[in-house]
Amino acid sequence: MQLFRDLEPLSSEYRHGALTIGNFDGVHLGHARIARQVRQRADEVGGPAVVFTFDPHPVRLLRPELAPPPLTWTRRKVELLGDLGIDAVIAYPTTMALLELSPDAFFDQIIVQKMAAKAMVEGPNFNFGKNRAGDTTTLAKLCGENGIQLDILEPFTRSGETEFVSSSRIRKLIAAGDVQTAREMLTRPYRIRGMVTHGAGRGASLGIPTANLEAIDTLVPEIGVYAGMSYRGGQTYAAAINIGPNPTFGEKARKIEVHLIGFAGSLYGEPLEVSFLSRLRDVTTFPNIDALQKQLAVDIEITKQTYHDYQTNHAS
CATH class of the missing domain: 3.40.50.620 (HUPs)
Incomplete structure (x- = not known):
């Protein structure tokens, strides 16, 4: 190519x-x-x-x-x-x-x-x-x-639908956080890229280090927690993605934080690409750190399973 x-x-x-x-x-x-x-x-x-x-x-x-x-x-x-x-x-x-x-x-x-x-x-x-x-x-x-x-060629419509597949339709789905339906209309899962910058370091203190993405030049999905995958050094990792503020810590600014499951090392200053598989939940304010950690553990397990299912179904 x-x-x-x-x-x-x-x-x-x-x-x-x-x-x-x-x-x-x-x-x-x-x-x-x-x-x-x-x-x-x-x-x-x-x-x-x-x-x-x-x-x-x-x-x-x-x-x-x-x-x-x-x-x-x-x-x-x-x-x-x-x-x-x-x-x-x-x-x-x-x-x-x-x-x-x-x-x-x-x-x-x-x-x-x-x-x-x-x-x-x-x-x-x-x-x-x-x-x-x-x-x-x-x-x-x-x-x-x-x-x-x-x-x-006539516009493409999916089986059972009357509305044809289009970039504008997919853009609306992603903007609303429905990355799974968008994925079904795309040839590959929706992907963004950005530069990893320093964050507050709270993820690391919780035992779940995250890469903070900035300088993103494409559409960012709706605020929420997502299951996805990320890429580094020719290897693919399951990725739990948080888009939005950290209300439990009183933060209001929207951030994009990515936890590469199974990855150990520093990503600061590097470009990173992240694909979205499904939306897990809304961003939530938790009553304490323990409740937050328990939910993050659930998010990670669901992300692992979602990633495994995707890899299994797209092995070819």
Whole structure:
């Protein structure tokens, strides 16, 4: 899997293939269906499977006050798309010049001249060009005129549901703390990253050391206690995660504290990634330290079992 941030150095190895254009925030099951179709068309035309996305999202330039918090950072998006068979992701720098291109100009400059695409795959709500003036009808016309095969896929819906899977729907679930339902719509459990900073050290004094995460650049789930997993040195650990204040100690500031179960050592000053499996409970004020310690012990045991069940069910 290759990541490119420009089209100038793009070799022929990553041109003349199948292409999809979109944000792919979160890389959910709908994105997965598009990616797999891109992979199939790439094999048929004998070229690469390529995702073209924008960095940052265009709305951050056009209407920054309306820009939603992202679900994935670029490198994570590349990793997830690579798992789906994509050969390269182009995270193209978003500029006003690019956003001012008409649909015809965007198609000619990017898809035809730069990418030399032989096939394209998109969803039904695809728009492109200045003011999002180009739609799938426009795209079909331009692809037909340039001999490019085009697939327009219907939105993905889970069995028994009428509402289709989307990044905005998943964002609402995570913001509400329903990370388990969100996980069922994503290709991998929802993950955040941050830098480990010094905290009050209360976890260590209770025998449950925690890593305090700051500088998080994606959506943070609702306040609560979660079961998840974390990653360090190529190893995965079950992780009990607390998001919110520590009311038992009279603290009101929201913090993100992660206890890596079975890990011994210092994490200060290091980056740390954490995935969420399920929400265990609300943040609670306990009458004393003993009551808090007993609940934390329960949280850790549930987290261990949740992690074990996930690993068992996703062993392949």
